[in-house]
Amino acid sequence: MCCASYSLCIRWIIEPTEGHIFIDGVDISELGLHTLRSRLTIIPQDPVLLSGSLRMNLDPFQNHTDEELWDALENCHLKQFVQNQQAGLHFEVTEGGDNLSVGQRQLICLGRALLRRTKVLILDEATAAVDLETDDLIQRTIRIAFNNCTILTIAHRLNTIMDSDKILVLDKGRIVEYDTPQSLLEDQNTIFYGMCKDAGLV
DSSP states (O other), rough: EEEGGGGGGGGTTSSOSSOOOOEETEEEEGGGGHHHHHHHEEOOOSSSOOEEEEEHHHHHTTTOOHHHHHHHHHTTTTTHHHHHHHHHGGOOOOGGGGTTTTHHHEEEEEEEHHOOSEEEEESSSSTTTTTHHHHHHHHHHOOOOOOSSEEEEOOSSGGGGTTOBBEEEEEEEEEEEOOOOOHHHHOOOHHHHHHHHHTTTT
């Protein structure tokens, strides 16, 4: 896992005017936008749901079987909830998911990511708006289901990135620290150590 900034995924939205972004040693400016987007999955801070069936929200392009959807729901801890709905996979989601809790909306986004199975997963403060219990469910699922993926995490809660391979600390948009969590914590003068101390993690 890595802690990253928005700049790492900016080309997913628009073309950069200068510089290079490398993910897993690949210069993403050399990839077509369609190819790049097909290799990335983003779980945003504010879950994006559309009015329509739960099935459509999980699998908008209808690439997966019902069995695969139920497996994803089980892995994102929503299977029991959906089973309790009379319509099941055809449970109607209202505009923006207003008939679901914030935690349930975020778990649906996690289920969508589980189905896509891309090589790169970007967590954009994905658990900032959910309770600690849902945060724990999401983090445990990510560690198991995406253990062979590259994960870029924009962190809200520092405890969610403590087992990352590398931590990138920005100050006023500039990189000030980049190292393993262990190395940054061994130096009490680092900004990362100070943030962890303030959070009660050291």
